[in-house]
Amino acid sequence: MAKSSGLDHLRSILEEEAPHLLVKRSKERREGLPPLPNATKGKVVLRFAPNPNGPLSFGHGRGVVINAEYAKLHDGDLILRFDDTDTSKKPPMPDAYAQIAEEVEWIAGFAPHRIIIASDRIQTYYEYAEKIITEGGAYTCNCSAEDFKLFRQQLTECPCRGRGANENLTLWKQMHETDSIPGSAVVRIKTDMGLKNPALRDWPALRIQDTSAHPHPRPEIGSKYRVWPLLDFQSAIDDHRQGVTHIIRGKDLMDSTRKQKLLYEKFGWNYPETIYWGRVKIHEFGGFSTSEMRRAIEAGEWTGWDDPRLPTIATMRRRGIQSQALRDFWIELGLTQKDISVPLATLYSHNTKIIDSTTPRLSFVRDPVEIELSRGDFVPHPVIEMAGHPSSELGLRKIEIAWANGSTPIFIERADLINHQAELRLKEWCNISAPTNGHSSMLSLDSDGDYPILHWLPTDSPPAILLKPEGREVKIISGNLEVNEHPEGTIIQLERVGYARIEADDELGRKVLIHLHD
RNA sequence: GCUUGUGUAGUGUAGUGGUCCAUCAUUUCGGGUUUUCAUCCCGGCGACCCGGGUUCAAAUCCCGGCACGAGCACCA
Numbered sequence: 001m002a003k004s005s006g007l008d009h010l011r012s013i014l015e016e017e018a019p020h021l022l023v024k025r026s027k028e029r030r031e032g033l034p035p036l037p038n039a040t041k042g043k044v045v046l047r048f049a050p051n052p053n054g055p056l057s058f059g060h061g062r063g064v065v066i067n068a069e070y071a072k073l074h075d076g077d078l079i080l081r082f083d084d085t086d087t088s089k090k091p092p093m094p095d096a097y098a099q100i101a102e103e104v105e106w107i108a109g110f111a112p113h114r115i116i117i118a119s120d121r122i123q124t125y126y127e128y129a130e131k132i133i134t135e136g137g138a139y140t141c142n143c144s145a146e147d148f149k150l151f152r153q154q155l156t157e158c159p160c161r162g163r164g165a166n167e168n169l170t171l172w173k174q175m176h177e178t179d180s181i182p183g184s185a186v187v188r189i190k191t192d193m194g195l196k197n198p199a200l201r202d203w204p205a206l207r208i209q210d211t212s213a214h215p216h217p218r219p220e221i222g223s224k225y226r227v228w229p230l231l232d233f234q235s236a237i238d239d240h241r242q243g244v245t246h247i248i249r250g251k252d253l254m255d256s257t258r259k260q261k262l263l264y265e266k267f268g269w270n271y272p273e274t275i276y277w278g279r280v281k282i283h284e285f286g287g288f289s290t291s292e293m294r295r296a297i298e299a300g301e302w303t304g305w306d307d308p309r310l311p312t313i314a315t316m317r318r319r320g321i322q323s324q325a326l327r328d329f330w331i332e333l334g335l336t337q338k339d340i341s342v343p344l345a346t347l348y349s350h351n352t353k354i355i356d357s358t359t360p361r362l363s364f365v366r367d368p369v370e371i372e373l374s375r376g377d378f379v380p381h382p383v384i385e386m387a388g389h390p391s392s393e394l395g396l397r398k399i400e401i402a403w404a405n406g407s408t409p410i411f412i413e414r415a416d417l418i419n420h421q422a423e424l425r426l427k428e429w430c431n432i433s434a435p436t437n438g439h440s441s442m443l444s445l446d447s448d449g450d451y452p453i454l455h456w457l458p459t460d461s462p463p464a465i466l467l468k469p470e471g472r473e474v475k476i477i478s479g480n481l482e483v484n485e486h487p488e489g490t491i492i493q494l495e496r497v498g499y500a501r502i503e504a505d506d507e508l509g510r511k512v513l514i515h516l517h518d
Numbered sequence: 519g520c521u522u523g524u525g526u527a528g529u530g531u532a533g534u535g536g537u538c539c540a541u542c543a544u545u546u547c548g549g550g551u552u553u554u555c556a557u558c559c560c561g562g563c564g565a566c567c568c569g570g571g572u573u574c575a576a577a578u579c580c581c582g583g584c585a586c587g588a589g590c591a592c593c594a
Binding site: 028029030031049050051053083084085086088089090141144145148149152153182183184185186195196197198199200201203204206207208209228230231235250251252253254255256258276278279283290291332333334336337338339340341342343345346349350352353356357359361363386389390391425426427428429447451453454455493494495496497498499518 | 519520521522523524525528529530531532533541542543544545552553554555556557558586587588589590591592593594
C-alpha cells in the first residue's frame with residue numbers, strides 16, 4: 001500500500017483510524033549502563049571477586065566500577081569477595097587484602113557492603129562437597145589429569161565414576177590426610193561425559209594442595225587445609241550462600257557459568273542473572289599479568305606496585321587520575337561482549353574535564369637556558385603577578401625579580417630559544433628581543449602584536465624533575481619549577497607542558513613532579 | 519578437533535523492522551575565544567563484515583560464508 005499510494009496517504013488513513021500508532025516513539029540515545037535484567041530496587045546483590053595475589057590492576061577497575069554502579073543504581077549490596085583458594089600457582093599476597101579493600105572503596109566511591117574471604121570458608125565448601133558426594137552428584141577421581149583429558153576427549157567415563165557414595169566418602173577423607181599428594185585425587189561433579197561441550201564433562205570441583213610446602217599466606221589458615229575448592233565450585237557455593245542476584249563477568253567465564261548451572265540444578269538452586277563483557281586491551285599497556293608484575297617487583301625490576309610504568313590502580317592514583325574519571329571511562333565503554341581495544345586518551349580526556357577548572361597553573365622550564373635580560377629604560381618591576389588559573393578564582397602567583405645593574409637573569413626553555421629567532425613575549429610580562437649570546441632586552445610591556453608567547457622563570461627558581469612514563473622507560477625531564485606552596489599530592493598544570501602531580505622532594509633536594517597527561 | 523561468543527566511522531558507543539542519506543564521545547583536521555601547545559566554543563572528515571533470503575520497507579529478522587576472540591587447567 002505504501003508503494004502504490006505513498007507513505008503520506010498511509011499516514012492520512014492512520015490519522016483517521018488509529019492515531020496512536022503515529023505517536024513518535026522516543027529514540028533518544030540511552031545514557032549510562034544498560035538496565036539490569038530482573039532487578040528489584042533494594043534487592044540486588046552484586047560481587048567483585050578478585051584473587052588477592054596482588055593489588056588491583058587497571059583492568060580490575062572495570063569490575064569494581066560496573067558492579068558498584070549497578071549496586072548504587074538499585075540500592076543494592078556490593079560484596080568484595082577474595083577468591084584466594086590457590087596457594088601455589090597464584091598465591092595470595094598478604095598485604096593485598098587491605099590494599100584491595102581500600103582501592104575498591106576509592107574506585108567505587110563507597111565502601112563495599114560486605115567483605116568475604118574464601119579461605120575463611122573452607123568448612124562450608126567441605127559441607128557442600130560431602131553433601132553432593134553423599135547424594136551421588138560427585139565422586140572422587142584418582143585418574144591423572146592427562147588420563148582424564150583423554151576420557152574427556154573420547155567421551156568415555158573414567159573408572160572412578162562408578163564408585164559408590166561410601167567409597168567416595170572414604171576416598172574424600174583420605175584426601176585430607178597430611179601425606180596426600182596433589183594430583184592423586186580430585187572431586188569431580190558428575191555431569192555427563194557425553195555432553196556436547198567438552199568443558200562441562202565431569203568437571204573438577206576440589207583438589208589437593210601441598211600446604212605443608214606451600215602454606216596459605218594468611219597465618220590463620222597456613223597449613224590447616226589440604227583440600228581446596230576450585231573456582232567453579234567455590235564461587236558457585238558462595239554466590240548462592242551470599243544471595244548474589246547478578247553476576248557480571250568476562251565472557252571467558254561463560255563455560256564457568258554453564259558448569260555452575262549444572263551444580264545448581266543438583267542442589268535445586270536458582271542461578272543468578274549473568275551478564276558478560278568482552279576482553280579489553282589498552283593500547284598503551286602491553287601484556288601485564290598480576291603474577292608477572294609481582295615477580296618483577298620482587299626482583300626489583302619495578303620500583304613497586306605504583307611504578308609509573310605499570311598499569312595498576314596504585315599507579316593511576318599516584319599520577320593523579322580521579323576515581324570519577326575511571327568511573328566515567330568504564331561506564332562509557334558499556335557492557336558489550338565485543339573484545340575491544342581502547343586508547344588511554346579517552347580516560348585522559350575524562351580526567352581533564354574533571355580536574356582542569358580546579359588545577360593551579362605553574363611554570364616549569366625544561367632544559368633551561370639562562371638569558372641576561374636588560375630592562376633599558378623600563379620600570380624595574382620587583383614582582384610579576386599572574387593568575388593562579390586563567391578563569392577560576394585560584395589566587396595570584398607572584399614572581400620576584402632580582403634586578404641588578406638594570407638587568408636580571410631568567411630561564412627559558414632551550415627549545416624556545418632554538419625555535420624562535422625573533423621578538424618574543426614572556427608570558428604575563430613583556431616583549432623581549434631575540435636572545436643572542438645569552439643576552440636580550442625588554443622591548444615593551446604591553447603586547448602590541450602577535451608574538452610567540454613563552455613561559456619563563458627567574459634563575460633562582462628551584463630545580464625540579466618531571467617523571468614521564470614512556471612505555472617501559474621513565475623519562476626524567478629536568479628543569480626548574482616556579483616557587484609555590486602547594487603541598488605534596490597537589491595536581492597542577494605546567495603551562496605549555498601538561499598536567500602533573502607534586503611528589504615528595506628527592507634525595508638531592510629537587511622538586512619531583514610526576515606527569516599525568518597532556 | 520569439539521564447544522562457545524562477537525562483528526556499526528581510527529577507537530569506543532547508541533540503535534531491537536519505517537521518522538537512520540544512522541547517535542554520542544574520543545581521535546584527527548579547520549576556525550573562534552584565550553598573554554599556556556591547556557580549558558572553552560563552532561565546524562569538517564569518517565561506519566552498519568560479505569552474500570543470499572523474508573518484507574511495501576532490514577543496521578535491526580532468517581540462512582550461509584568470512585574474520586577475530588574465548589573455553590576444553592588438579593589457575594582465577
